[in-house]
Amino acid sequence: MISTQTMTDEQRKSVALEYLKAFDNGGITSTGGSILDLFAEDAQVLFPKWGLATGRDQIGRMFGDLGARLKSITHDYAHFNWIFSGGDTLVCEGTSHGEHIEGRWRAGVPTPAAAGYWCDVFEIRDFKIQRCFIYLDPDYGFQDTARYPWLNR
Structure with a gap:
């Protein structure tokens, strides 16, 4: 699709923040819409471990699986x-931080393992992700200890 609207960095940031807040809110945006409307x-x-989802239908399936x-x-x-x-x-x-079906997590608690730390790379144009x-x-539940024995320390 050809880009038609110029965006500032702060506008892109606001779209990304809306996505993250909607994820925390069970997939509902601040206006009451679906998180998928942001895409x-x-x-x-x-x-x-899920893979690449292309299009809103697959993204919705991915978010359902994760949720x-x-x-x-x-x-x-x-x-x-x-x-x-x-x-x-x-x-x-x-x-x-939060609660996975396998238990609670917070970055650095109880160990400095990777649960809770993340990085997202966004490409946002025309006010859509x-x-x-x-x-x-x-x-999140630190269940992969057989392959990574240092997690047992």
């Missing part, structure tokens, strides 16, 4: 680090 029709989202594993999630907005490219791409790194690649360790 372009042909957007792509990557989540570790079924979470009892709650809260992103720690006050501690976000935003990196702007000067173009359509921006990066947000941060932490989150075109691409969101999510980088994190999806093992």
